Amino acid sequence: MRKYKVLETILVGLLTIVICVGVWHIFIFQPEPEEEETVKDKIFSIIAGFDFTRPQTFSAVSEINELGVESVPILQELIKSNSLSDRWAAIILLPGFADHNPELRPTIIASLQETADDQNDTLRMLTGAQLLFLGEKQGIPVLISCLDSTEATHFGEPPELVKERSLFYLRYYVPFKGETVQAWQEWWETNEDRIVWNEEKEAFEIQ
Amino acid sequence: MSDHFKKYISCAIFFLLVLAGFFHPGFSQAKTTVTRDGCDITITVYLAFAFTDDVSWVNAQQLVSEWVDGMLDIWNEPDFTYSTGLCECPVHFEVVVDILPREKDCSHAKQNMPGWHCVNVVNEPVNQRGNVADAHQTPVDNGDGFGEWTTMTTGLNAAHEVGHFMGLGEEYHRDQDGNWKPDDPNKDDSIMARTWGEVQAYPEHIEDIIDDSSVDCPEPECCCGNGEHEGYDQMMGEECDYTATPSGCGQGEVCDSNCKCVAQPKVTPICGDGYITAPEEECDPQSSPTGCDPEKECVGCKCHEKGVEPPPASSPEPAQMIVEPDYLTFSAIKNEDFFTIQNPGEEALLFEMTHESPPWLDVSVMEGEILPSQEDVVWVTINSEGLAPGLYEHSIIINSNTGIQQVGVILTLEPLP
Numbered sequence: 001m002r003k004y005k006v007l008e009t010i011l012v013g014l015l016t017i018v019i020c021v022g023v024w025h026i027f028i029f030q031p032e033p034e035e036e037e038t039v040k041d042k043i044f045s046i047i048a049g050f051d052f053t054r055p056q057t058f059s060a061v062s063e064i065n066e067l068g069v070e071s072v073p074i075l076q077e078l079i080k081s082n083s084l085s086d087r088w089a090a091i092i093l094l095p096g097f098a099d100h101n102p103e104l105r106p107t108i109i110a111s112l113q114e115t116a117d118d119q120n121d122t123l124r125m126l127t128g129a130q131l132l133f134l135g136e137k138q139g140i141p142v143l144i145s146c147l148d149s150t151e152a153t154h155f156g157e158p159p160e161l162v163k164e165r166s167l168f169y170l171r172y173y174v175p176f177k178g179e180t181v182q183a184w185q186e187w188w189e190t191n192e193d194r195i196v197w198n199e200e201k202e203a204f205e206i207q
Numbered sequence: 208m209s210d211h212f213k214k215y216i217s218c219a220i221f222f223l224l225v226l227a228g229f230f231h232p233g234f235s236q237a238k239t240t241v242t243r244d245g246c247d248i249t250i251t252v253y254l255a256f257a258f259t260d261d262v263s264w265v266n267a268q269q270l271v272s273e274w275v276d277g278m279l280d281i282w283n284e285p286d287f288t289y290s291t292g293l294c295e296c297p298v299h300f301e302v303v304v305d306i307l308p309r310e311k312d313c314s315h316a317k318q319n320m321p322g323w324h325c326v327n328v329v330n331e332p333v334n335q336r337g338n339v340a341d342a343h344q345t346p347v348d349n350g351d352g353f354g355e356w357t358t359m360t361t362g363l364n365a366a367h368e369v370g371h372f373m374g375l376g377e378e379y380h381r382d383q384d385g386n387w388k389p390d391d392p393n394k395d396d397s398i399m400a401r402t403w404g405e406v407q408a409y410p411e412h413i414e415d416i417i418d419d420s421s422v423d424c425p426e427p428e429c430c431c432g433n434g435e436h437e438g439y440d441q442m443m444g445e446e447c448d449y450t451a452t453p454s455g456c457g458q459g460e461v462c463d464s465n466c467k468c469v470a471q472p473k474v475t476p477i478c479g480d481g482y483i484t485a486p487e488e489e490c491d492p493q494s495s496p497t498g499c500d501p502e503k504e505c506v507g508c509k510c511h512e513k514g515v516e517p518p519p520a521s522s523p524e525p526a527q528m529i530v531e532p533d534y535l536t537f538s539a540i541k542n543e544d545f546f547t548i549q550n551p552g553e554e555a556l557l558f559e560m561t562h563e564s565p566p567w568l569d570v571s572v573m574e575g576e577i578l579p580s581q582e583d584v585v586w587v588t589i590n591s592e593g594l595a596p597g598l599y600e601h602s603i604i605i606n607s608n609t610g611i612q613q614v615g616v617i618l619t620l621e622p623l624p
Contacts, residue, residue, distance in 0.1 A: 052381045059336040084385060092337040122385070129332035152401070154385030157338040157377075158367040161403045165339070169332060172359050202262050202330060 039070045043078075043089075050085045058155060061089050065096060072097050072104060076111045087115055087123055088155050095130040109136055116142045121149040121162040128166065132173040135197035137204065140188055143170050147181045174204050238322050239347045239373050241420035246429035247563055248289050249299045250282075250347075250416055252372055255316045255323045257307040262330040263358045267306055268598075270328070270358060272617065275600045277362020278302050278369045281398050281408050285561055285604055285611075288410075289417045289424050295432065296424035298413050301565065302369065305597040308622075313353055324352040324372045331357055340364045346374035347419040363402040370399050370408070373416045431466035477554045477579075478508035478523065480608075523553035526579070528607045534615035535587055542589040545571075546614050548605065549582040558607035565601055567594055568616060589618055596622040 037045075043064050051057045064071055072094065079090035091112070098108040115127040116138065125146040131139025146166035153160050170184065171177055174195070178184045196207045239252045256271055258264040282300035289296050305323065307315055313325035324345065333339055340360040345352030352372045356365070378390045378400040389395035398406045427444070434450045447455035447462035454461070456468035463469050471482070481493040490498030490505035499510035507522075529549040537544065550556035559574035571586035587603070599618040604611060 052383055052385050055377070055379075055381055059338070059341070061337050062335040065335055088337065092333060092335075096331075096335070120385075126333065133332050152387035152403075154381065154387075155337055156333060157341050158364050158402045159379055159387050159400070160339070160364070164403055168359060168361065 039067050040074050042067060043071055043074050047078075047083075047085055047089055050089075052154075055155075055157065058085075058088075061092055064089060064093055069097055069101060069104070072108070076107070079111050079114045084120055084123065084154065087118065087120075088126070091115055091123060091126045091130060095134055098134055105134065109134060112136075113138070117145075120154060121146055121151045122154040122156075125149070125153075125162050125166045125169070126155075129169040132169065132204075135199070135202075137192075137195055137197070140170065140174060140195075140204075144181060144184045144188060147184060172203070175206060238324060238345065238349070238351050239416075241347055241417050241422045243296070243422045243424075244563075246294075246296045246424065246431075247299060248296045248417060248422055248424070249301055250373065250413075251301045251303060252278075252369055253303050253305075253323045254369070254372070255305045255307055255313070255320055255325045256328055257312045257316065257325060258328045259310060259312050260330050263328045264309055266358060267328075268619075270360075271304055271306065271598055272600075273362050274356075274360065274365035275302055275304060275598065276615075277365045279600060279602060280362065281366035281406070282369070283602060284408060287408075287413050289413060291423045292426055294424050294426045294429035296429050297432075298417070299563075301601075303595070303597060303599065305595065317351070322351050324354070326354040326356050326368075328356050328358060328360075332359060333357060340368050342368040342371040344371045344374060344376055347416055348421075349374075349419075361402065363398070363406065366398050366406075366408075367402045370412070373412075374419050375399050375412055375415060432464075479525070480555050480557075483508075526550055526552040526554040526556040526577075526607075526609050528556055528558065528605070528609050528612060530605060530612045530614060533613070534617060537587075537589045537591075537616065537618045539591055539620055542591065543586065545584050545586045547582050547584055548577060550577040550579060552609075553579045555579070556607055556609060558605050561604045561606045564603070565599075567591060567599065567618065568601055570603060587614075587616060589616075591618065591620055594618075594620055596620045 046060050046063050049057055049060055064075075075090040075094050075097075078086040079094070081087055081090075094108045094111060098105045109131070112127055112131055112134075115123050116131070118124040118127065124142060128139040128142030128146065131142065143166045147163050149162035149166070151162050153162055153165060167179070176184070176187050176191075178187055191206060194207045195204050197203075198205050239250065242249050242251065256267070258267045263270070279300065279302070287298040287300075289298050305320070307313075307325075313327050316323055316325040324342075326342070334341065334355040334357055336355070338355070340354065340356040342354035343352040354368055354372075356368065360368075376399070378394070378397050380388055380390060382388055387401070389397070389400045391397070391400075394400065394409060396404070396406050397412075398408050399412070400406075431445055432448065432450050435448055445455075445466040446468045448466055449462040449464060451462075456462050459471050460468040461471050478488060478491065479493050481491060483489075483491045483494050483498040488498075488508040489510045491508055492505045497505040499505045502513060503510040504513050505511075527550060529551065531547055531549070533546075535544045535546060548556070548558060556577040557575075558577070560570055560572070564570055567590050569588040569590065571588070572583060575583055577583050597620055599620070601616045603614045603616060605613065
């Protein structure tokens with residue numbers, strides 16, 4: 001009987017040691033909590049995947065949209081970047097946030113002015129079109145400045161000529177069907193003060 | 208019942224459900240299909256559009272019409288043929304369009320119209336992926352594709368994107384600075400490479416699309432019209448071939464569209480029509496041979512010694528073709544209309560409608576001759592029985608001795624209330 005008592009004591013002792021060692025291991029070897037990936041990291045990671053030689057990689061820009069309004073300040077920084085892809089992503093996404101968050105409109109429109117005189121024709125054209133989409137008539141002279149471009153679009157599907165796409169945007173939003181740069185410039189100088197945005201038609205009209 | 212047996216039954220039911228899924232009508236009826244009727248091959252794209260906001264919805268009919276026109280202009284090229292050997296089958300392109308009910312997007316189509324390609328239309332300069340229009344590359348008979356187009360998508364953009372819905376890939380890339388480069392500089396005018404200027408679909412595109420299907424161009428019955436009438440074609444019973452030069456028929460005969468020689472039709476004697484109509488004409492400068500002796504030449508349909516000044520003769524005005532109107536619209540309640548072909552010229556106008564019409568369309572006259580200052584009325588009848596609601600388009604192509612013209616046919620079938 002005594003023999004069993006000794007065995008029991010040894011067994012309980014061993015079990016206690018095992019439990020202690022186990023608990024000690026949990027504390028000692030617990031992996032350090034990973035740093036949560038910030039919205040900025042996610043945006044930079046998405047943009048890093050863009051590759052001009054594989055145009056379809058740019059479609060991932062829509063994933064930034066899913067990150068919500070927290071991405072707006074970062075995109076407002078990116079629009080000042082030297083990288084074409086950074087500026088493109090900002091121009092594509094910012095107007096959507098302005099459309100859904102009226103309180104952000106003034107600051108986003110101000111950001112879009114950064115690329116209104118961009119050296120890249122495609123980015124300048126997209127800026128003009130996005131300003132018109134937001135009902136801002138400053139987009140008209142921006143698009144007129146793209147009408148003598150000779151380039152094909154640097155971004156987006158399907159490939160088009162910048163000047164043809166710019167003319168299409170102008171004719172879509174503005175009640176004038178001019179063909180040439182000169183015709184459009186003359187029209188703009190004459191009608192700049194009379195043109196107003198019709199919210200219902202989502203287009204400009206002459207007052 | 209043993210556990211083993213239960214497992215066996217469960218597996219069998221699962222397998223049957225999977226099979227039923229594969230044979231659901233939606234899987235086999237729609238998407239992009241390639242079918243053959245006789246020797247005519249038709250590529251059909253089933254395309255649903257979802258207009259989800261007010262502005263795009265208001266303009267839906269106009270936009271779809273413009274896009275369909277753009278697709279037909281590029282893909283319904285009358286000269287497209289498909290060959291798997293010696294024969295050539297004419298190829299037609301059709302697009303069947305449906306507009307989803309207001310405020311339904313493509314997720315609705317995915318559930319209720321399986322097998323249809325679906326395009327969400329948004330009223331923005333570019334979509335969320337930064338594209339004016341995009342579409343999944345979807346091989347023929349192999350699933351339904353999805354795309355997102357803006358209201359600012361042009362007809363050429365639509366023609367490019369529908370190429371993806373027929374399984375074709377991009378034929379361009381961009382360099383490190385974003386500059387556009389065609390994959391094949393010799394084919395930089397391919398619709399899959401760009402959407403500006405004069406662009407076209409290439410026979411290789413048609414070949415790629417049909418190669419993906421199980422359709423072939425059977426021999427020998429489809430060899431008529433392949434431009435040859437000797438050797439193999441003759442062995443297969445062709446007397447001639449109307450696209451070959453010479454056609455293979457004897458004097459006084461012409462080759463008909465079945466590759467049989469028939470007596471040349473009697474025509475009104477008009478100098479320059481290619482026929483020598485005695486006794487009024489000694490020869491015809493457009494006929495080969497002209498009908499004059501070798502040392503003589505045919506001037507004013509009379510044979511004259513070469514180098515001798517012929518008597519002055521006023522040359523007749525050539526035939527002209529005026530087709531009015533150039534498009535007809537139909538609906539469930541308007542199923543008949545007509546267009547006229549006028550010839551204000553001074554020579555005969557010979558015309559024929561090329562290619563067969565779709566089953567829902569009937570044209571009263573397929574070929575004919577219109578004398579100077581005369582006109583013909585061509586009736587177009589629509590049979591919309593059995594057609595799903597949607598927009599149907601077809602171009603009636605009129606080939607004549609003065610050129611080609613076409614009449615657009617637009618059939619709009621509204622869904623039942």
